[in-house]
Amino acid sequence: MTKNKSEYLETTGETPSVEQLEDILHAGQLSCNNVDEMWPNLFLGDMYMSHGRYGLWKLGITHVLNAAHGKMCCKGSDDLYGTTVKYNGVPASDLPTFDISPFFYPSAHYIMKRSYLVSPAKVFVLCAVGVNHSVALDFAYLMIYCNYTLVDVILKVKERRWIFPN
Structure with a gap:
């Protein structure tokens, strides 16, 4: 039995080429919900879900990380969520040329700190459509x-959600 490219890369540990990564990204899920749980207490989704305080409350969301803060459609603040949800915004432009990498470590630290040190915290990471910057x-x-x-x-992540980061 022959392994597909992703199984091969997963088992060999080789560094994939950009073309191989694109092939993996194009396979699998072709749609997604407004929010999906990626790992226990870590959710990924879009701006529609971020504006629904009731929906976030039903999921038990305690922290929001907005990877598109400041855009007209993705404005957020502590005031938007009240006292039950803490907010953190990353001022990212939703363009293929935008370099989101300076936000990797601060955002990862924000998620880690909330996910494991503030139990039972649930973190919702979002961007406009929930397939690009939030995924990154x-x-x-x-x-x-x-x-x-x-x-x-x-x-x-592709097991649970369609994604396509720039």
Whole structure:
């Protein structure tokens, strides 16, 4: 039995090429919800879900990390959520040329600190559509603090959600 590219990369630990990563990203889920739980207490989603205080309350969300803070459609603040949800915004432009990498470590630290030190915290990471910048910050957290490889992270997240980071 022959392994597909993603299984091969996952088992060999080789550094994938950009083309191989794109192939993995194009496979799997073709749709997503407004919010999906990626890992226990870590949710990924879009601006629609972020504006629904009741929906966040039903999920038990205690912290919001907005990877598109400041955009007209993704404005957020502590005032928006009241006293039950803490807010953190990353001023990212939703363009393919925007470099979100300076926010990897601060955002990963924010998720880690909330996910494990403030029990039972639930963190919701969002961007406008929930498939790009929020995914990049989710990946950063899983790679930095959970020691997953990029291929592992892509495959795990794609089990639950359609994604396509720039």
